[in-house]
Amino acid sequence: MLSARSLFQEILDHDESFRLFCSIAAGGEAQGGWENSRIAALVPPGERELAPRIARHGADEDKHGRIFNALMKKRGLEPVEVPPDTDYTMLLERHGIGLAHDRLKDDRPLTVQDIVTYLAHSRVTEQRASEQMELLRRHFADDPDIGRAVRMISADEDNHLAYCHEELLRFAYAGHGRAIQRTLRECALAEIRVYRDVSLAVMNHMGRILDWPKAKSAVLAAGIHALYAYERLVGWRRMVSLTMPERRGALNGPPTTAPEFA
Template identity: 80%
Template sequence: MLSARSLFQEILDNDDSYRLFCSIAASGETQGGWENARIAALVPESLAALAPKITRHGADEDKHGRIFNALLGKRGLEPVPVPPETDYTMLLERRGIGLAHDRLRRDERLTETDVLVYLSHSRVTEQRASEQMAMLVRYFGDHPEVGRAVRMISHDEDNHLAYCHEELLRLARAGHGRTIQRTLRECALAEIAVYRDVSLAVTAHMGRILRWPPAKSAALAGGIRAVYAYERAGRWRRMVGLAMPERRDALGGPPEPAPAL
């Protein structure tokens, strides 16, 4: 029977599929670290109080990239190039979601609207990250090889999501509510499509590595498309709601060190 647990176990048990999985994850986290570091350096003076939290966010993402690379190193594996069709961050950028890398490379202050776009994009993508890591913790939180790593990353992703909720609510109270809601909706509808495309691409690569029979690959692809249809029908709205989190000031301190793997 196909299940998320059995699929991830299959990926974990094979060096080549595990290598690709960790490489994709490390690359995405490292990109996120760079993006947040640049945003922190470019925030407008009116939002300067956000810079330390954005810096902390970026430091966490960098740490996650190092954790995934360390997991590879424990097996004596090297990262592999990330297939472009599996690059979640860049595919979102091509759809005009978030702040373009060309914009972040310029030494030019961001506007308040740019920061709203960044936080809205982060609120949507951190929802996905939080859900995905919670699933991995449920299945592999006690795993001797990856358990500590997935628990720490899951904790951080929950902090990132809480931070996005809190800061967006603060900015909404300052008069930016309509812009935030419009941007959240655009980001969410783009994200569910990109997540579908990336999931299909990753599944295709894993299927070739693990030599899945065509029926299994077709069933998985059908499941991914069914999830997208469900999200497109209304489930995407979970990504745009805002509520004051239980974790207040979640990124108010220094980043926690990576665990000893």
């Protein structure tokens, strides 16, 4: 029977597919770490109190990248080059979502609108990350090899999502509500397209590595297209709603460390 658990288990059990999975994840987390560190350095003067939380977000992303690299090292594997069609972060940038890297390489301070754009982009992508890690946590939280990493990263992603909700609501109360809703919708609709394309690309690469029969690949592709159709119709709305999280100040304080991995 084809299930999320059996699919992930197959990928995790094979060295080459596991190496590709971890390399893609590590690359995305490292890119997110760089982006957040640059944004923290360029926060406009009137929002400097936000800088430590953005830096904490970036430090968490860097930690996740180290964890994925450590999981590979534990199995004697080296990272592989991430195929361009699986590079979620860079594909989002090419679709104009978030802050362009050229802007982040500039030393000019960001504007408040730039910060709102960053937070809206993060709210959408952290929704996806939180859901993906929740799926892995549900099936692999007790796995002796990856369980601890899954639990740690999942908890961090939940904190990141809570932080985005709280900060966006703060900006909404300050008069940026209309811009926030417009940016959230644009980000969500672009993200679901990129996620579909990346998912299809990852499945194609995994299929070649694991020698999946055409019927299996076709079923998986149909499932990805069905998910996109649902998200395009109504599912994107979960990415644009804002509610005050139960846990306030989720990114206050220093980042947690992971010495057992890195």
